[in-house]
Every structure is written in structure tokens, then in C-alpha cells.
Amino acid sequence: MSSPHIRRPASVQRVMMTVLVALLPGIVVYVWQAGAGILVNLAIATATALASEALMLRLRKRPLWIALSDGSAIVTAWLIALILPSIVPWWLTMTGVLVAIVGAKHLYGGIGQNPFNPAMAAYCAVIVAYPALMSQWPSIDGVDFATQLHLILGGSREIDGITGATALDAMRTGLRNQNDVRSILGSGTGTFGFAGGRGWEWIAAGYLAGGLxxxxxxxxxxxxxxxFIAGMGLMAGVFWLAAPNNFPSPLFHFASGGTMLAAFFIVTDPVTGTSSPLGKFIFAAGAGIIAWVIRTFGIYPDGIAFAVLLMNICVPLINHATQPVPVGQRKDSRP
Amino acid sequence: MKARIFNPRGGVKPDSHKKESSESPIRHVPLPPRLAVLLIQGSQGSARTIVTVGDRVLKGQCIGEAEGADGTAIHAPTSGTVTEIGYYPMAHPSGLSSQAIVIEPDGEERWITYEPLDPATADRDELILRIQASGIVGMGGAVFPSHLKARSNIKTMIINGAECEPWITCDDRLMRERAANVVTGSAILALLTGARQTLIGIEDNKPEAIAAMRAAVRNMEPVTRKCPGAGKMNVVAVPTRYPTGERKQLIQVLTGVKIPPNERVTKYGTQCFNVATAHAVCRALLHGEPMVSRIVTVTGNVERPGNYEVLFGMSIADLLAFCGVKPDTTRVLMGGPMMGFALPSLDAPVIKGCNCLIAASNELFPPSAPEQPCIRCGDCVDVCPTGLQPFEMYWASRTKNLDSARRHHIFGCMECGCCAYVCPAHIPLVDYFRFARSEIRARDEEQKAADQARTRFEFRSLRLEREKSEKAARLAAKAAETRAKAAAGGNAALIADAVERARTQPPAQDNAEQDHQK
Structure with missing residues (x-):
């Protein structure tokens, strides 16, 4: 046994538990605003994640307990449950989690080895495979728990009247129909709140609190x-200042969709991100910019998942370009 | 004067565990039945034995003289008889043995007398020679021969009283109890190195030591006042942080100068000495006492933790027994818990670099949790005092991508252990770096050997080729000559030529040849 002979009481498990605790404010607000159905999804995702993690560890002949107890699979599961619409059927949540744990994580060698953010890979897979289900967001207070449970457990999907366009969707559709931003926001459909989507903006505030x-x-x-926020805010701000009728404000972007969740819980995944402080900034800003571009010019409900995956691809390049210089060394000694 | 502090990057703040050993005065240890003084005290500077078995020696008498210009002398730690010159285990992670001179004390502690030297009047070379002859080496643990460092010419001298490793308090006690000697020794070193200012850095978790040292600087003896550099001596309280006591770190904290890992401190006009080294210099020059003992912190899982004045050559097992080592001790660390090592054998004698012995139990030093995969959290980057990317170095080492490891400055790592200390995945990062460095060194050696062999082979081929072509050219020239003659004069000319050659051969050789034929 060699030096150092003492260790700070730190562990991967503790890091992951802290992340789970930080997600709680957002989840509490979610339940308060949109009903308890999300808890069912969280449970389904957690169980699927642990089971598939155990299965993969067994197949890869790795010790079960160390990896199962590190909490990383649960973090992935919770993120997936939180980014899917809260009334998707159980098997869609399971599919997403399986894509993340089996495909994006273990096929690449397990925790620490995966190049792509598992939750984002899962989101992209299911949105490409099931675009209809993925666009059915419940209106914020229009669905009671029994209906949510019915839909989650795979009951007949008579969803007229209980789903509504999300703020991002409504904005995009409105702009495409040649309406200006102000009239879209004031259209009184109950979609918009004071900053983003009605109700959803509070959930975003919950994520912000956990992130802080x-x-x-x-x-x-x-x-x-x-x-991330600066990248998205820069693009949104420039276009909004140039043409406030055709582009919503940065605040609208921050409070809508998955911005806050992504800023504090998704681009912050250390495994699939960059290492140096400058690299981290570039990585996150790039994701923010691409997310805004996809939101504004694309067809998907939100662009964050694609943006993060695209930036995941750029990580080796960013790392190469942003290696810090050791203390006292010259710039050209950069690795 | 309020000194400026330059905060360096990184570092950690482990539990200090200083109080266990710092609150009682330095105690003496009774004479052990025998003392085994190792001829090799550190990686640099060895001695050649000049006594034989049966010799009577006095305390402080030189028993091993410095070997070469880098060597450092060793001295009898007490008066007695040389009973054996044999091999003893070294206090070194390798567990190797080295030659030691074993002395059986006579219990009288009779000193040999050396003339003190007055630093104000004595010649610089004479003073430096005395430092070498007194066997003074760096007491912070590196055991680098002090006379080599004293020879440097610098502007700013740093005296290291930081003692940043947890558990260790020997420098703290030394400064509290013998501050005057430390300050005097520092002044002498300033004189030798030509330093214009002296900064004594002490971590602020040792307020008593700081106060004692400040008082000592104020009340400096007249003899040292004459030393230039002594006038600008400043005791600076530096923030408690590991590894501030590492010399380049301390230089950075005190002067703001950032010295890259591969460069010498003297290039930047600085040099760093440990407080205990300064103390030893004072004893050697002003009191004529060579190095025969040091203060050792014995702490951890012992009944009587504290600081002990220990003669070199005392068995570590005996010392631990005297301090009441508890039975559930699993291993003994030499040095601090961050950079020290577990002693392979407790039969090793105490050496000059032995600043601290920590008896470790599973309770005090729980075994590390199992290693998990790296999640690139970057905590190791945040704490690295050198500004390296430990996890990049780890990935490179793990995959044996040695070029990448080198590119990430793996040789700039000082093995302070901050990264491994904070790693949430419990990865023994320093072990990986040691492994990669030895692999790189081995590969470089191999490469060098292969290059040499290739060069040799290529030269040999070239030489053979050249000889062959030269020979061919010679033969061709001769043949051409013969042919030319044949063409010129026909066979008659050739025969005449042969007859001529036979006649001009020396007759003596002819006779010898004929004799031989008979």
C-alpha cells in the first residue's frame, strides 16, 4: 500500500446522491403543478434502470454491488422520466431507459466510458421512433392522477382535450402561421405563463433551485x-433584439422546455463532457447555441438532446484545444 | 513588515492531527543497547567507513568519511565500541539493505571536541567543508547533502518551517524550543549563499512556533547580525494548506515565483532549507557538534505520542517500543500520511531523513474503498498544485499510452497525492503515475540501448564495407599495374621484374627462411 495513506470521505455514490437530492425540488414542483403521475414514471424508470444495470453487469461479468450502489443508473433513470412527457405509456419509459443503460452506457464499457450522454441518447432514440407519443404533453392542470395512471399503464389513449401544445410548440406553430410573438403570447390559450409555459416555468424554477x-x-x-444559459441567451438575445416580433426573448427560452434541467443536470454530466474550465464553457455554450437553433428552425419539440449529443462528439476536439498549461510552464508546453 | 502571500492553486486541507504530538516538549530516549549507523543515509551522498571492528569511538567522532564531492560524513552517535560492520535494512520502500557501522554504547556519552568556526571570520570554503564534514543533509526528508545547496549563489533564501503534512510536529517543536539556533543557522546559510533576504515560512496552524521564531529574529545574537542577509530576515505565517511545505510551493507562496517542475530553484535566485537543517548548521559551526541525532515525531497508534531526540542508528522497533506502540498496529509509516511510505522492516535504524513515524491502525487509517471507474469529475484537477490533469494522466497510464502520459506532464508530478486524496472513485492515482513513469523510463532506456546497438551495427557495416572496397581498389590497382607492365614489356619484363624482386629481398630473412627449412 502506498501514499497517500489518507482519503477524503468522498465517493461516486455521494456525488450521485447529491444529484438526486438536487432533483427533488423540481420533482416536488412537478407533482404540485402537473400531478403525481410523474412519480409513477420515476418508479418505472428507476426499476428498469437498476434491473438492466444488474443484467448488463452480470453479462459483462463485473461485480454487481459496487456499480449498482453508485447511484449513476438512478440519476439517468430520473432524468429520462423527467424529460419524457408525463403521460407516455410505461413501455416507452422502459424503452428509453434500456437505450440509455444498455446501449449508451454498458455497450461502451459502463460508467466513465460512455461518449454520449445516456439520457440524451435515450431521448433522441424515442423521439425518432415514437414522434407522436413524444409530442403528447398533458396540459398543465388538465389531467387528474387516475387519468395519468390509466394512460401510463397503457390504457386506450383518448387524449383529446387533455393534451395541449407546449410553450415551445405553440410559439413555433404561431410564428410559422405568420403571427408575431406578442400576439402568440397573448392568445389566451392557457399555454403561456409569465415567462414560459404556464406551470412548467415553476418546475424549471425548481430545477434551478436544485442546480444552485x-x-x-x-x-x-x-x-x-x-x-449553456449564456450560449442560448446570446443567440436568443441577438435575434430578439433584432426582430422582437419574430423571435421570443431569452427569458422565454430559459423558462421553457428543458433549459434549466439541461443547464444544471444534463450538460453537467462529467463523463461525457470536457475537462478544463474553458473546455466546459465551450462545450456548454455550444450546446446552448445548437439547442436554440434546433428550437427555432427545427421541427422537434425541443432541441437540447440533439445539441448535447452533437457537442458530445466535439469533446475530444475541445479537450485537445483547451488543455491547461501547468504552473510556471510556457504556453507551448500544453499537452 | 507585513509580508505578502501569494496563494498558489490547488492543494487540500486534511485533518491535521498535530495536537496528538505537538503539546509535550521534546523528550530524550534512553541509550539503546546498540546503534547501527547506515553508510547510505539517502539517495544522494554516501560515506566510506574509516573504523574497524573493535575500535573505541567518541561521540561525534567521524566513523565514515564523505565519499566524493557529493558524499556526507557519518559520526558515532555516542561513545562506545564498534562491534560489527554489517548489513541492515534501510528505511526505504524498497526494503533493500545497506552497510552499517554498529556501535555498542559505553554509556558515558563522551564527546569528541571540534573547534567551533566563527562564520564572520572563517573562509566560505572552510565553512562549507565543515558542513559536509559534519554530515549535514536536508532534514525535511529529502536528505539532499546541504553543502551542495550551501554553495549556490542566490538572492532569496527560504527557510521551510511549513510542516504541511498532517501528524508531523518535529519542526514545530524544534522552532518552539530551539528557535535561536534555527535563526542563527539560517543567518549562516544566508551568509554562505549570499542571499539578500531570508523568508522563514511557517504555516499559521503553529502560532507558538511563529511567535518563538519572531522573538528569536528580534533577539538575534550579535555574531549572526554580522551576516549579510540576516538583517532582512522575516518570519512569515503562511496559510495552512497541503502541500505548501513542498519547496517550490513554499517559494511560490512566499515570493510569487512559479518554478516549473523540471527547473532548478537556483535558476530563479532562490534556495530552500528546512528549519532542522538550519538548526544542524548552527550546532555544527558554532558548537562543533556534527549530526548525531534528530527530532523524530512518533505518533498515531502509540501510548506516548510526542517528539523524541533520537540518536541515528537506533532501531525503529526499539523507538516504537519505547513510545508504547499499541498491539493493533497494522503498519508503520515513515514521513507523513500524504507522501510517506509503509516501512518494509521495523529493524531499520533511524536515519537522518526520518522526521516522523506513524503507527497506523485500521481505525486511524482505514483501508481505501475499492477502486471504481473514473467519472472525470475533475476534482483531481482542482486540487493539483502543479496544474496538471491527473485524470488525463490516469487514462493514459491505464491504457499504457505512454506518449500521451508524457505529453500530459507526468514527469511534472511531485506525487503529493492530493488527487488520490480527493478522488471519489478511490483510484490510487499516484500508483498509476509511478507505474507509468517507470514504464516510460524503462522504454527510454530500451530505446537508447537499441539506438546505440543500431549505431554500432551501422558503423560496423560501414567499416566492413569500406575495408572491402578499399581492398578491392588496392587489388584492382595492383592488377592494373601488372597488366600495364605486361603490356609494356611482354613476359620478359615480368620475369626480369620477378628476378629483381628476389634479389633485393634482405639476405637475413633468406637465411632465416633457409634455416627454418633445414
Missing amino acids: FLLVRRVITWHLPFG
């Missing part, structure tokens, strides 16, 4: 969330 907790606990550094 992660910053305080130093699980994440400011470079990633700030970079």
Missing part, C-alpha cells in the same frame, strides 16, 4: 450551467 444547491456543494462548477 449543486453549485454550492461543488458537485458542479459554474462554467457548465452558465455556459
Whole structure:
């Protein structure tokens, strides 16, 4: 046994548990705003993640307990449940989690080895495979728990009247129909709140609160969330200032869709991100910019997942370009 | 004067565990039945034995003289009889043995007398020679021969009283109890190195030591006042942080100068000495006492933790027994818990670099949790005092991508262990780096040997080729000559030529040849 002979009481498990705790404010607001159905989805996702993680560990002949107890699979599961519409059938949640744990994580060698963010890979897979189901978002307070349960457990999907366009969808459709931003926001469909989607903006605030907790606990550094918000805000701000009738404000983008969840919980995944502070900023800002572009010019409900995967591809390049210089060394000694 | 502090990057703040051993005065250890003084005290500077079995020696008498310009002398730690010159285990992670001179004490502790030297009047070379002859080496643990460092010419001298490793308190006690000697020794070193200012860095978790040292600087003895550099001596409280006590780190904290890992501190006009080294210099020059003992912190899982004045050559097992080592001790660390190592054998004698012995139990030092995969969280990057990317170095080492490891400055790593200390995946990062470095060194050696062999072979081929072509050219020239003659004069000319050759052969040789034929 060699030096150092002492260790700080730190563990991967503790890091993951802190992330789960930080997700709780957002989940509580979610339940308050949109009903308890999300809890069922979280349970389905968690069970699927643990079972598939155990299966893959067994197949790969790895010790079960260390990897199962590290909590990383649960974090992935919760993120997937939170980014899917809350009334998707159970098997869609399971499919997403399986794609993440089996495909994006273990086929690449398990925790620490995967190049793509598992939750984002899962989202992209299911949105491409089931675009209709993935666009059925319940209107914020229009669905009671019994109906949610009925839909989640695979009952007949008579969803007219209980689903509604999300804020991003409504905005995109409105703009495409040559309406201006102000009239879309004031159209009174109950879609929009004070900043983003009605109700959803509070859930975003919950994620923000949890994210600030992660910053305080130093699980994440400011470079990633700030970079993501700055990247998206820069694009949104420039276009909004140039043409406020045709482009919604940065605030609308921050409070809508998955911006807050992505800024604090998704681009902050250390495994699939960059290493140096500058690299982190570039990675997150790039994701923010691409997400805005897809939101504005694309056809998908949100563009964050694609943006993150695209930036995942750029990680080796960013890492190569942003290696820090050791103390006292000259710039050209960069690795 | 309020000194400026330059905060370096990284570092960690482990539990200090200083109070266990720092609160009682330095104690003496009774004379052991025998002392085995190793001829090799550190990786640099060895001695050649100049006594034989049966010799009577006095305390402080030189028993091994410095071997070469880098060597350092060793001295009898007490008066007695040389009973054996044999091999003893070294206090070194390798567990190798080295030659030691074993002395059986006579219990009288009779000193040999050396003339003190007055630093104000004595010649610089004479002073440096005395430092070498007194066997003074770096006491912080590196055991680098001090006379080599004293020879440097610098502007700023750093005296290291930081003692940043947890558990260790020997420098703390030394500064509290013998501050005057430390300050005097520092002034002498400043004189030798030509330093214009001296900064004594002490971590702020040792307020008593700081106060004692400040008082000692104020009340400096007249003899040292004459030393230039002594006038600008400043005791600076530095923030408690590991590894501030590493010399380049301390230089950075005190002067703001950032010295890259592969460069010498003297290039930047600085040099760093440990407080205990300064103390030893003072004893050697002003009191004529060579190095025969040091203060050792014995702490951890022992009944009587504290600081002990220990003669070199005392068995570590005996010392631990005296301090009441508890039975559930699993291993003994030499040095601090961050950079020290587990002693392969407790029969090793105490050496000059032995600043601390920590008896470790599973309770005090729980075994590390099993290693998990790296999640690239970057905690190791945040704490690395050198600004390296430990996890990149880890991935490179793990995959034996040695070029990448080197590119990520794996040789800039000082093995302080901060990265492994904070790693949430419990990866023994320093072990990976040691492994990769030895692999790179081995590969470089192999490469060098192969290059040499190739060069040799290529030269040999070239030489054979050249000889062959030269020979061919010679033969061709001769043949051409013969042919030319044949063409010129026909066979008659050739025969005449042969007759001529036979006649001009020396007759003596002819006779010898004829004799031989008979």
C-alpha cells in the first residue's frame, strides 16, 4: 500500500446522491403543478434502470454491488422520466431507459466510458421512433392522477382535450402561421405563463433551485450551467433584439422546455463532457447555441438532446484545444 | 513588515492531527543497547567507513568519511565500541539493505571536541567543508547533502518551517524550543549563499512556533547580525494548506515565483532549507557538534505520542517500543500520511531523513474503498498544485499510452497525492503515475540501448564495407599495374621484374627462411 495513506470521505455514490437530492425540488414542483403521475414514471424508470444495470453487469461479468450502489443508473433513470412527457405509456419509459443503460452506457464499457450522454441518447432514440407519443404533453392542470395512471399503464389513449401544445410548440406553430410573438403570447390559450409555459416555468424554477444547491456543494462548477444559459441567451438575445416580433426573448427560452434541467443536470454530466474550465464553457455554450437553433428552425419539440449529443462528439476536439498549461510552464508546453 | 502571500492553486486541507504530538516538549530516549549507523543515509551522498571492528569511538567522532564531492560524513552517535560492520535494512520502500557501522554504547556519552568556526571570520570554503564534514543533509526528508545547496549563489533564501503534512510536529517543536539556533543557522546559510533576504515560512496552524521564531529574529545574537542577509530576515505565517511545505510551493507562496517542475530553484535566485537543517548548521559551526541525532515525531497508534531526540542508528522497533506502540498496529509509516511510505522492516535504524513515524491502525487509517471507474469529475484537477490533469494522466497510464502520459506532464508530478486524496472513485492515482513513469523510463532506456546497438551495427557495416572496397581498389590497382607492365614489356619484363624482386629481398630473412627449412 502506498501514499497517500489518507482519503477524503468522498465517493461516486455521494456525488450521485447529491444529484438526486438536487432533483427533488423540481420533482416536488412537478407533482404540485402537473400531478403525481410523474412519480409513477420515476418508479418505472428507476426499476428498469437498476434491473438492466444488474443484467448488463452480470453479462459483462463485473461485480454487481459496487456499480449498482453508485447511484449513476438512478440519476439517468430520473432524468429520462423527467424529460419524457408525463403521460407516455410505461413501455416507452422502459424503452428509453434500456437505450440509455444498455446501449449508451454498458455497450461502451459502463460508467466513465460512455461518449454520449445516456439520457440524451435515450431521448433522441424515442423521439425518432415514437414522434407522436413524444409530442403528447398533458396540459398543465388538465389531467387528474387516475387519468395519468390509466394512460401510463397503457390504457386506450383518448387524449383529446387533455393534451395541449407546449410553450415551445405553440410559439413555433404561431410564428410559422405568420403571427408575431406578442400576439402568440397573448392568445389566451392557457399555454403561456409569465415567462414560459404556464406551470412548467415553476418546475424549471425548481430545477434551478436544485442546480444552485449543486453549485454550492461543488458537485458542479459554474462554467457548465452558465455556459449553456449564456450560449442560448446570446443567440436568443441577438435575434430578439433584432426582430422582437419574430423571435421570443431569452427569458422565454430559459423558462421553457428543458433549459434549466439541461443547464444544471444534463450538460453537467462529467463523463461525457470536457475537462478544463474553458473546455466546459465551450462545450456548454455550444450546446446552448445548437439547442436554440434546433428550437427555432427545427421541427422537434425541443432541441437540447440533439445539441448535447452533437457537442458530445466535439469533446475530444475541445479537450485537445483547451488543455491547461501547468504552473510556471510556457504556453507551448500544453499537452 | 507585513509580508505578502501569494496563494498558489490547488492543494487540500486534511485533518491535521498535530495536537496528538505537538503539546509535550521534546523528550530524550534512553541509550539503546546498540546503534547501527547506515553508510547510505539517502539517495544522494554516501560515506566510506574509516573504523574497524573493535575500535573505541567518541561521540561525534567521524566513523565514515564523505565519499566524493557529493558524499556526507557519518559520526558515532555516542561513545562506545564498534562491534560489527554489517548489513541492515534501510528505511526505504524498497526494503533493500545497506552497510552499517554498529556501535555498542559505553554509556558515558563522551564527546569528541571540534573547534567551533566563527562564520564572520572563517573562509566560505572552510565553512562549507565543515558542513559536509559534519554530515549535514536536508532534514525535511529529502536528505539532499546541504553543502551542495550551501554553495549556490542566490538572492532569496527560504527557510521551510511549513510542516504541511498532517501528524508531523518535529519542526514545530524544534522552532518552539530551539528557535535561536534555527535563526542563527539560517543567518549562516544566508551568509554562505549570499542571499539578500531570508523568508522563514511557517504555516499559521503553529502560532507558538511563529511567535518563538519572531522573538528569536528580534533577539538575534550579535555574531549572526554580522551576516549579510540576516538583517532582512522575516518570519512569515503562511496559510495552512497541503502541500505548501513542498519547496517550490513554499517559494511560490512566499515570493510569487512559479518554478516549473523540471527547473532548478537556483535558476530563479532562490534556495530552500528546512528549519532542522538550519538548526544542524548552527550546532555544527558554532558548537562543533556534527549530526548525531534528530527530532523524530512518533505518533498515531502509540501510548506516548510526542517528539523524541533520537540518536541515528537506533532501531525503529526499539523507538516504537519505547513510545508504547499499541498491539493493533497494522503498519508503520515513515514521513507523513500524504507522501510517506509503509516501512518494509521495523529493524531499520533511524536515519537522518526520518522526521516522523506513524503507527497506523485500521481505525486511524482505514483501508481505501475499492477502486471504481473514473467519472472525470475533475476534482483531481482542482486540487493539483502543479496544474496538471491527473485524470488525463490516469487514462493514459491505464491504457499504457505512454506518449500521451508524457505529453500530459507526468514527469511534472511531485506525487503529493492530493488527487488520490480527493478522488471519489478511490483510484490510487499516484500508483498509476509511478507505474507509468517507470514504464516510460524503462522504454527510454530500451530505446537508447537499441539506438546505440543500431549505431554500432551501422558503423560496423560501414567499416566492413569500406575495408572491402578499399581492398578491392588496392587489388584492382595492383592488377592494373601488372597488366600495364605486361603490356609494356611482354613476359620478359615480368620475369626480369620477378628476378629483381628476389634479389633485393634482405639476405637475413633468406637465411632465416633457409634455416627454418633445414
